[in-house]
Structure formats: structure tokens, C-alpha cells
Amino acid sequence: MARDLPWAGASPWGVLVSEVMLQQTPVSRVRRYWGPFTTRFPAPVDLAGASVAEVLGLWRGLGYPRRALRLIESARAIVEIHDGEVPRTPEDLLRLPGVGIYTASAVASFAFGRSVPVIDTNVGRVLARALAGRSLSARDARALAERLLPERGVAPFNQSLLDLGAQWCRPHPLCESCPVRRVCAWRGVGGDDPARGSAYVSRAQAPYAGSERERRGLVLRHLGPGATALSALESRTGLTRGDLERVVDSLVTEGFCGRAGEKVTWAS
Template sequence: MPVPETAVPPSVDVPRLHDAVLDWFAVHARDLPWRSPDCPPWGVLVSEIMLQQTPVVRVLPRWHAWLERWPTPADLAAAPTADVLTAWDRLGYPRRALRLQEAARAIVERHGGEVPADPSALRALPGIGEYTAAAVSSFAFGLPETVVDTNVRRVIARAVGGQALPGRSLTRAEMRRAHALMPEDPDRAQAWNAGVMELGALVCTARSPACERCPLADACAWVAAGSPPPEQAPRGQAWAGTDRQVRGAVMAAVREHGRVAGDGLRAVVVAGGRLGAHRPGDAQWERCVAGLLADGLLARDDDGAFAFPS
């Protein structure tokens, strides 16, 4: 679809933005294993799933262990689900592990065990959305797809839009602007995707942007406007006392013990200390356990004991 000329204000020097970000990235890019030229597309796909709402420092050891154990989609596709959930460990949002295994099975069935490069084929895999498909196509295969995550949205909102923070949901206008900012050269486009993402992660952060270290500071519309505060303050995610905390504690208990008697699960979870001072009421406990069972993250055998699905 053609990008409207108004997607980027005429005052923005796009080539200057490209040069500034790419020069900065060439010097400051973190040495991450999924960025290595030797990393297979499967490794890139695994990293993208693991990095969703999870910091790099937590992902690195899990990523290495995962690729050592299941170096190809076929290896993961054939693995017992209980092993997959156990190996996911404490990365959080464990449904991602199930979706990753489902994607691996689909890759084996539809693509001969090779991760496809085409973004439409990637989007057709279980659990793979627009962002992940674009990221894998770009970072694993060098295709000039537009990659827009939270970090990219924030950098563009500030540098081009003059906003402190983007809105809570990605809009079509944001995507048009991101498309318009993409370099035409495929190699520079790939580096631009990674560079803007890295800039948002390391410098142009949500709460404490280091504008004094930013390569775009002298061209940033937000800085030029006096760095106005956001229209809506960023919200942290509540944890203590939430269903997420309870579900995570149940998963951790089953991961540690392997199999827990049905009438003892609640006591095991509380004794593990993962809930702190919180004690879930009957309604919350039943809701969380039922949700884990419905999501396929937990199974109950004929004796009523809980374990990971086999």
C-alpha cells in the first residue's frame, strides 16, 4: 500500500535519522547470540518469542539452554509438552512455550522443518503475529519488513512525532510512519530495524531517557519541544495478589515437584513462599487452576493429582 506523503512531517530529515541511528548502532549494539550471522532462523524465532515482555538478561540463559536441547523445530516438535514447560522455567507467560511448540510442529508439517522466510507464511504459524513475522523475516532473512515493537514506537513517537510516549495501542498511522521511515536499501533496512529497537531499549527508555547520549537528540522533535510530559503516565503492571501471581506460583510448584496431589497443591504453593503474604481466596484459587487446565498448561490425572501435560 502506498504510504501517504504526510506520514512523516516534511521538516524531518529522514536520511539524517538513518545515518545517526546506523552509526550509533554500529558502535553500541549489544553482542547478542541471535544477532550472530551464524544463528539459524530457528534461533531468531525462539529469541523473538522469549523476548516478548521479558528482558534480555532473563532470556539469554534460557535461549542457550533451549537451543542446545532443541536445535531444530523438529526437535521441539517431538518433545514431551511437560519437558517444554519445565524448560521454559521462569520466563513467564508460559503459554508462549506451548505456542512455540505448536509453531515448531507446523513448521515441520508445512515447511519441511525449515523456518519460512515469507512473512505471510510466518503469520500463518500458531502464535505468530504481525510483529514476530516481520522481525523473523528481517533479522533472520534480511527482508525489508517494517518491525515495530514498543521500543521502536517510542523512538519514533519522540524523534518524529514530538510525543513523550506513543498511545497504548499500535495505530495504522504509526505503521504508516514506520513504513515511511524505512531505508530503501535492504541491508540498511535490517540494520535500521535493529538499531531503532536497540536505541529504545538502551537510551530512549520509557521512564528515564538518556537524551544526553542519544544520537537523535539534536534532531528529536520531542527534545525540540522541551521534552513535554506524556499525556498519560506509563503504568506498571500489578503483580502481588493478582491471578498472574497465583498462576505463576502454581506453575513453579508443579515444575519443582513434578506431580502434586490434588488436595495438597494449594498447601504446596503457599509453603513455597512464592505468594509472599498473599493468600488466594477460594474463588481466585479455583479460577486460576481452572484457567491453567483450560489453557493446557496443567493436567489432572485419574487420581486427581496435578502435573504438566505429557
């Protein structure tokens, strides 16, 4: 049942990188990026001194590049505050830029064996369907997940729930082949899918085509190594001047690049 994941058993830094990459991104895509990224940046100190342009070059195609900026900031915080070592507790991990409760829990569990539940949208579906048979509030879902934690082997247990949700308890579940179908609470009670509207279960993402995400990606893809004129970006991306100005200004605000008049450069 367990998936063969390249970051299984990796260093705490390798686990942190994988969990940041996995935010809103399927395992199948992350597999292609994690190895080259951690080879180039094998420790926080390596990423802390890297340029935004180089990091985004390796990140290109993975999506949600804001995560890459937060990962650089996290690497710098780890070097400056934690002597280059990834913090071990969820509380300290939560203080890193771009790290939320899921990522902090996942790193604490998979890298350090901490006894904390790891709840993403996959596990949220398992909790609502297989274990509760009803939609759950965030409080009830977390309480249920905490009660399930074994005394030993917490990390493999958390991974098994993630794998169950990813492979069988999908948005459109594969109930007939599911390994827990005989004890599934939803299968016993029937009715509407309890995962719909249940805590931690995310809705389908908006289409990428024509979105602001696509426009931002176009600008980042066509930004040259030096200063790039707005007129050149307008020609390369096909965006209207108004859309281009808005996107560039937002990228400057978020720390991707700088702008001086009609010229745009990568952030240092």
C-alpha cells in the same frame, strides 16, 4: 550503539525462539535462557516432540509460560506444514500459533532480510519522540516506519532503532547522552512527552506480586512429574482451595495440564 545479542546471526529457528522469548520480557533475562533452550531444541523438530513438562522446566523463571506452549505448537506446525523450515514471509509467519505482527516482522527481517518495519514499544517511542515529535496513530506510525526503511541493510537498521529505544529512548529517556539528540523532533518542539498514548507504546505492567500470573506460576512450579493431588498443591502453594481450583481449571483449558478428579498431571 548496537547491543551484543547472542541470537544475532542465528538460524531462522534461533531467531524465532529469541523473538518469542522477548515478548514482554527484557533482553537481560532472555540472554540467560536462549542458549540452553536452543541447545536442547536446536531445530523445530526437536521441540515438536518434547513434553510440556520438559519445555516448561527450561522456561521456568522466564515468565509468561503460555508462550512456551505456543512455541511448541509453532514447532509442530513448522514440521507438519513447512517441512521443518521456518517460513520466510510475514504472512506465513503470522499463521503460526503465538506469532503476532511484531514477531512475524522481526523474524522476516532479522532471519531473512525482508524489507519490513519492526515496531515494538521501544521503536514506538523513537517514532513518536525523535522522528515525529507528536503522538501517532498506529497507521501513521507504521507508515512513518515504512518510509524510513533503507534500500539495503534493513535488518541492521531495524536493530539500530530497537537499540536506540532500549538504551536511550526509554520510558524515562536519557536525552542528554542520546546519539540522535541533535536531530530529535521532540527536543526541538518541547512540550509533553509525545510517546505517552502513542501507538505501539505499551503501558507499565501490573505488579506481579499477588497477581493471577503469580498464582499460575506457583501451581506450575509445584506440579510433580506424575499425578499430583490437589490437596498437595494446596499445601505447597499456600493458595486457598477456591483460588487453586480456578487456576488449575484455567491451566487445563489452556493445555498446560490435565485433571482427573482430585489429580492433576502435565499435559502430554
